[in-house]
Amino acid sequence: MTKCGYATIIGKTNVGKSTFLNKFLNKKVSITADKSQTTRSNIYAIKTLEETQIIFIDTPGIHRKSEKTLNKVLRKKPSEVIHDVDVIIFMVSGTKFDDVDKETLDLVNQSSAKKLLVINKIDLVKNKKNLFTFVEETFNKEEFFAIVPISAKNNLGIDLVEQELENALPDNEFFYPEEIDFQSKNFEISETVREKVIRLLGDELPYETAVVIEHSEDQENLLEISANIYVSKPSQKSIVIGKNGEKIKSIGIAARTDLEKKFGKKVVLKLWCKVQKNWVNNPISLESFGIKS
Ligand SMILES: Nc1nc2c(ncn2[C@@H]2O[C@H](COP(=O)(O)OP(=O)(O)OP(=O)(O)O)[C@@H](O)[C@H]2O)c(=O)[nH]1
Numbered sequence: 152m153t154k155c156g157y158a159t160i161i162g163k164t165n166v167g168k169s170t171f172l173n174k175f176l177n178k179k180v181s182i183t184a185d186k187s188q189t190t191r192s193n194i195y196a197i198k199t200l201e202e203t204q205i206i207f208i209d210t211p212g213i214h215r216k217s218e219k220t221l222n223k224v225l226r227k228k229p230s231e232v233i234h235d236v237d238v239i240i241f242m243v244s245g246t247k248f249d250d251v252d253k254e255t256l257d258l259v260n261q262s263s264a265k266k267l268l269v270i271n272k273i274d275l276v277k278n279k280k281n282l283f284t285f286v287e288e289t290f291n292k293e294e295f296f297a298i299v300p301i302s303a304k305n306n307l308g309i310d311l312v313e314q315e316l317e318n319a320l321p322d323n324e325f326f327y328p329e330e331i332d333f334q335s336k337n338f339e340i341s342e343t344v345r346e347k348v349i350r351l352l353g354d355e356l357p358y359e360t361a362v363v364i365e366h367s368e369d370q371e372n373l374l375e376i377s378a379n380i381y382v383s384k385p386s387q388k389s390i391v392i393g394k395n396g397e398k399i400k401s402i403g404i405a406a407r408t409d410l411e412k413k414f415g416k417k418v419v420l421k422l423w424c425k426v427q428k429n430w431v432n433n434p435i436s437l438e439s440f441g442i443k444s
């Protein structure tokens with residue numbers, strides 16, 4: 152009998168959820184960066200093993216409360232999926248557990264799904280004995296069917312998570328063919344550009360950035376794309392463009408390199424930067440930028 156089911160990854164922002172998923176699937180489905188709130192929507196992906204098919208949902212990380220509309224929308228995303236999955240992977244980073252992790256765990260515990268505790272970034276934990284004490288002191292171990300320490304970055308322990316998921320998923324026929332792209336091509340393109348914006352710009356700005364594909368034409372050997380990078384204020388536009396256009400040029404080159412690898416063809420990418428005042432507080436802007444509440 153085969154197994155098949157849904158698994159989601161829930162955790163505080165920046166603990167490494169998307170990095171883990173990309174490593175697990177051995178391909179990039181979700182953008183990652185060393186900044187808060189990198190993931191902005193629930194991202195679906197699939198892994199088909201010999202006898203098991205896992206449908207994954209990567210979610211935006213929980214972050215500190217804020218009045219901005221975008222923040223409120225992002226905070227709701229994990230709760231949209233926790234009741235409809237078979238397994239929740241609850242992820243923390245190293246031996247850190249603060250109020251936001253606690254709030255996230257409380258949310259996870261509202262679901263009746265099976266729960267797997269994954270402790271990521273163990274490469275940063277110098278004394279591995281501390282992991283044991285951390286688990287003993289922080290968690291009620293009965294809440295989890297397994298506890299797996301990993302380093303997503305160093306590809307350590309990922310196979311153990313796979314085994315645990317294989318065991319935990321219900322008996323089912325496969326729901327999908329072996330491989331399937333849940334996200335549209337335009338979404339993948341705009342996310343790739345947004346990742347480069349996040350990685351190449353300072354700390355504050357990325358949060359106020361959205362990327363919209365204006366036009367894309369996919370030919371056999373060539374993908375042509377025009378995209379707008381939206382910011383909230385004119386001063387931010389100058390930062391995105393940079394001196395003599397250097398910044399936006401670097402963003403374009405980095406994104407193009409990734410896209411050529413992803414789609415296996417030559418890519419021509421034209422980027423513009425536009426100001427849409429205070430879009431992070433405007434539900435209509437959010438919707439038009441593909442961030443659905
Ligand atoms: N040292 C170390 N860094 C890691 C590891 N896994 C992820 N990271 C880094 O942690 C940062 C955040 O990773 P993401 O995968 O974007 O985190 P996330 O949980 O998806 O974040 P949000 O989408 O904002 O919720 C990136 O800079 C990763 O390279 C790990 O095992 N060890």
Ligand SMILES: [Mg+2]
Nearest residue numbers: 168169189190
């Ligand atoms: Mg993420």
